[in-house]
Amino acid sequence: METKFEHLLISSHKADMIRHMKSHPEDFQEALQLALADKQPYSWRAAWVLWSCMDKNDRRLQQYIPKFIDILPERKESQQREFLMILQRMELNDDAEGKLFDVCTKLWTKLNHSASLRYNAFKMLAAISKKHPDFNNELESLMEPRYMESLSHGVKKSLYKCFQIQLPK
Incomplete structure (x- = not known):
């Protein structure tokens, strides 16, 4: 009931x-x-x-x-997206950030996921990388064209802004 x-x-x-x-x-x-x-x-x-x-x-x-x-x-995409938005507003310890980086990498690299889920996964990756610069090389490799092609221009622009680099022409 x-x-x-x-x-x-x-x-x-x-x-x-x-x-x-x-x-x-x-x-x-x-x-x-x-x-x-x-x-x-x-x-x-x-x-x-x-x-x-x-x-x-x-x-x-x-x-x-x-x-x-x-x-x-384990959750559906809509719930995953909301979890990421909750976690973006929380202070995480190093262990949590390491686990979350792995989870977000998997979410980001699944090209069939919705743009909003992938966007929030990438935002989390960028935030963690900002605190732990040793993740920057991995984050840069996740910005390869194969991961970006399916996204709209607006989403791409937002993602590049997260990482503070110029959007390629």
């Missing part, structure tokens, strides 16, 4: 969901558990709501960082 919060996730507009979360902080835990679950269509929407109403480096999410990273490869 659908919970009240699950019903809200599939029947409300984003602004209404965010308003609800602000006025009902007790639902944050249910949103978190749903986000981590594989219960569609609720799980990706719960992750979407979490990302939209969380604080930067939200203390309520810190202990779940390893779980987000561990289950990231």
Whole structure:
């Protein structure tokens, strides 16, 4: 049976969901558990709501960082994208960054994945590389034309901006 919060996730507009979360902080835990679950269509929407109403480096999410990273490869693309957007707003330790770099590399190199998922995977790769310059060579190799060709000009431009290099003509 659908919970009240699950019903809200599939029947409300984003602004209404965010308003609800602000006025009902007790639902944050249910949103978190749903986000981590594989219960569609609720799980990706719960992750979407979490990302939209969380604080930067939200203390309520810190202990779940390893779980987000561990289950990231197993989830559907929409949920993966939202997990990456959550993780982009969290401070990660070196171990988490290493694992996430590997996961994001796999997501980025799967050319059949949606542009939005690949874009967020690359943003995460760029952020990790900024902290760990030893990853820069690997990141540069991930910008080879074969990985970029299927992306729109706008997405390519954003990705090059992430790495602060000129878009090739």
